[in-house]
Amino acid sequence: MSTTEQIDIPGTDPAMLRPGGGGPAGVRGSRRRAGAAVRRPAAAAVLGTGLILIGLNLRIGVAAVGPVLADIRASLGLSASVASLLTTIPVVAFGVFAFGTPGLSRRIGMHRLLGLTMLALAAGIVLRLHSSLAALFAGTILIGAAIAIGNVLMPAAIKQDFAHRTGLMMGLYSTALFVGAALASGLTAPILPAVGGQWRAALAVWAIPAVLALLVWIPQLRRTPERARTTPTLADGPDAPGEPPMRALLTDPTAIAVTALMGLQSMGYYAMLTWVPSILQDDGMDATSAGWMLSYSAFPGIAAALFTPALARRMRPAWLPVLASVVLTALAYTGLACAPATGTYVWMTLLGLGQGAAISLSLTYIVWRSPDTHHTGHVSTMAQGFGYLFAGAGPLAMGAVHTATGGWAVPLLVLGLLLALQLAAGAIASRDVHVRARSR
Template sequence: MTNLLQEPTPRTRPGSRARGGLGTAVLAVGLLTAAFNLRIGVASVGPVLSDIQADLGLSEVVVSLLTTIPVIAFGAFAFVTPALSRRLGLHRLLGATMIALAVGIALRLQPGLTGLFAGTVVVGASIAIANVIMPAAIKGDFSGHVGLMMGLYSTALSVGAAFASGATVPLLSWVGGGGWRPTLALWAIPALIAFLILIPQLRHTSVRGTRMQEPAVAEADVRADAGEPAVAEADARADAGEPSVRALMRDPVAIAVTALMGLQSMSYYATLTWVPTLFQDAGMDAHSAGWMLSYAAFLGMAASLVTPAMARRTRPTWLPVAIAVALTGAAFAGLAAAPTSAAYVWMTMLGLGQGASLSLSLTYIVWRSPDARHTGHVSMMAQGLGYLLAGLGPIGLGALHTATGGWSIPLMTLIGLLALQLWAGVLAGRQRHVLR
């Protein structure tokens, strides 16, 4: 099919569309730099939350919204992504989210609550849209290296979160008397850098050339990933329609991928919020409790990087999910029984288990989709519904802690939810595509 959109012929690999080696490398750097920004706007708030509360005189309930709103927005705004993608294309929409993200972060410079909370909503919405775009862009541009790119993508998410968490307080001292507002506003700079790196894609990509409902490109000859079923030539017809949301909602593969994303995210955000408090309740000082979370994050980065490549070669396919769940469950059990006596052991297992779970949940979005069109819609469903579910994690764990006066029952509840995560992961790990 030859037209102004210059769509690839059935034997053209998506990753080679009108790009040489340098162009592909620049695109990869641009995507990973954008990914680096997708947790910064949220992770940078936690270290200065007490400063914000003291400065504005907010209650604990109100100030907690600054970390709860983005997670809910991750889910709610994911569903507008297909319509925006149809108008702009994946790369231009990704560039637009980086500008919007920078604007949202900069809004926190405004005095009063309006700019702070409006900026938080914009940050959450921008990240939500970019979350959905990234797997589809990787599927379309790097079909021959999906495992590697998804590993790098999930690692970039973790690196951005860890960097923002660790650097915000030193930046607070660096800005002097400016306080938390200019400190948070500085995090708009990485988003602007990501936009600049993506500019070549914005200039050379057709507005409708790479959108979430684009025709599938045949991968039967590519066989990009051993962990992903080959797609027949017949599946690459240019007149293939957009996948039905209703059909996806009933598809067992899509449901399993969505459940895995939601359950692992619920576990992650619950522990991100409450593990430092758990350690402090057990007698650990605040600095050490915060460090334990950072320590786990570094191990999570390593697990995120290597897990997709390992999962591609591992048989049976459910084994990586089982290992990740077992590590996370052992960590929760240890934290419930003796949190401080072997803290490094528990947090090592927690970091490895949750890092692997995140990487697998993102990678299955791509592996279980036959083409970039389906990837975008599966990503919308998995991350939209998944993050709405994840928003219940911190609230639910805190409510259980308040009701029981301890951490044993909340942690046992998380262990129980891991059984559901294992079930979802086993089903998502099977070599099948959605709507097949």
Template sequence: MSDLVRPSLGRPVAGDGARNRSSGLASAVLATGLLVIALNLRIGVASVGPVLSDIRAGLGLSPTVASLLTTIPVFAFGAFAFLTPGLTRRLGMHRLLGLTMLALAAGVVLRLEPGLTSLFAGTVVVGAAIAVANVVMPAAIKHGFTHRAGPMMGLYSTALFLGAALASGLTVPLLAVGGTWRPTLALWAIPAALAFAVWLPQFVRAPVRTQVPHQAADTPCEAGETPFRAVLTDPIALAVTALMGVQSMSYYTTLTWVPALLEDHGMPAPEAGWLLSYSAFPGIVASLIAPVLAKRIRPTWLPIAASAVLTGSAYLGLAVSPVSGAYAWMTLLGLGQGTSLSLSLSYIVWRSPDAHHTGHVSTMAQGFGYLLAGLGPIGLGAVYAATGGWTIPLAALGGLLVVQVATGVAASRERHVLAGRRRIEVG
């Protein structure tokens, strides 16, 4: 009998090598596309802060109105997240991710138009596009990399930090190319357009249907799948949501106000902006390794507690000696926030048994979480205005870390959402 028809004898079947190479190439293309998209998911927000003073001067905005340019996207991350399940059912995950990149590019370019209306309209479009992509990405990673979700989530959160660092660090130098802040911000549409081009092979592929009831694919939900409302009262899903909200509140509050804190203590504005950008680099390192370590360290809550200690040490340093020790404090801040961000995103995947449930938990955690996070910059600004200093605002951020640890301990428990319900259904 020919070897070609005797696979049971343990010999390789002709064509297996080619199929494996093809599968490996497809996975590499998919991973590259996902990471390039992830790179764009903070650029539209992080690029505004470095030129916020130019925007205020050019449009005559008050500090409160100008701060909306950094807080509106965060609220949009939450509000528009709840549209994602319906859009995914109609379009599929892959096509929807491609469309978010086109919408992101359009929103960035819209801010090029003169007038306040186009500036804020573009900001809303940017926030909406990122919101949908935020929710879809964990489910897409769970679906495409079921057995490598941990490393992929680490790379995903690393790409988020890298995109924020590039936008924070390069926007001011790009003023030499753009001339003024409007064309300079519009230049950030180019990475979104490139991301769509890289994602094009996934965008044009036919949606894949699955026959397994609890396996989400690139298609509408099948009958028998768990509805979204079922996760809204699940304790694990609630813990993951609370953790996402609290750590995001801390992140976006410091993103908005740390440069102002450093400037109030005598640091030149360009150096303050650079230090904020610098904090992303230790964040990149932490976000890359934290999910890998979290799978090995016991007790499971130790990594999230360590992230709170690192971040709290940074807050203490900024309160005591903000300028002389700035590099140390921003290193600690980056390490703490990188760890907490990557873990909160990873818990969305780890606490879900499949991609369908990942989509539900991602919608809940990022929808409600970012709505909560948007209150942070506004609230801290109000506390600063009322007290006239940074000691009490930093103490308030320290208080948030206590909540972060409590929710992180609950989210780190190694069990899946709706585990009890599924056991009942199976029984």
């Protein structure tokens, strides 16, 4: 594989980078170094597998709690509000800890830090084995912090190592998020009998995928920050001279749109993740069937997440995929508001397709709207930091509106109105422009 055919250096004439095409030797050397990560097919396969396995783990620690939440409450005597913190804390942590990721990446190195997130994630999951309530919540916070760092680093790592295949890799990454969530939500309860009905042991089982990802990632741990600094566009090294800091993006329309899209679609996703079973049960469906319907929605979500980035590259106008995701989600909300326990498979299919497309687009736009890995890290931090802080209010706000109105129609209507803002943000984010393009 020729490296001069794979990686694009923003702001550089492609003719200068072809063999014999002239141009500064330093630019050609930088291009060769940037392509080193994908030069050997075997090394690229190991690297890609490691990234996908890391992505698989970035929802498991949170999704595994829901199926055994009733067991946790009964065992520890927790109220519903206190128990709900076990699913709310990680989402808030996704936002809070995202802002510290760039500094850690500069000090430790992006690839080493990704490995440490898997170690921290496994440690947080195992910590919940301890019988104390403090250990349960400490493990939950550690899990949220590890996932937050992984969330921010993954788009930057894909931009750096697979710049020639960002659409494919972002699709696979988004799919891995859905697969991990589906596995955890669907298998945690069936694991209970195999571990003597102990919910702590059932949760601890999910440390195994994190350890597996860490083992596959071992070859990447030798990639030092110093080596990455040979090219100024990589997120491992310090900011290059003249590069704008992240605060410069706070007024950039494209960066704001990507952040708004991430926050709005995440709010809807976590609101539905929390309340869909209750919506269905209040309409007469039994708890087991309601839980299955939520798990089922992940399957169309997986398909949408996998194929949406590739379709978005080809569809014109560019905002059509965003419109499709919004319309599908709006139809699902309408069905759940009007006849939740009738035609439930239809509503859950529409919901999965809409949410899968939305999360895939929001993550992919982080990469596509960044001219280089340096900016990808900043946009990822901004979008996921502010986005998840905003999304954390979704489940709480929906529950509050339900309590005030005594039904689910008004909360679903509010979520539907927010889809209009999601469409507007997505339309701006879909424009083929880079953040801070003027500074380049």
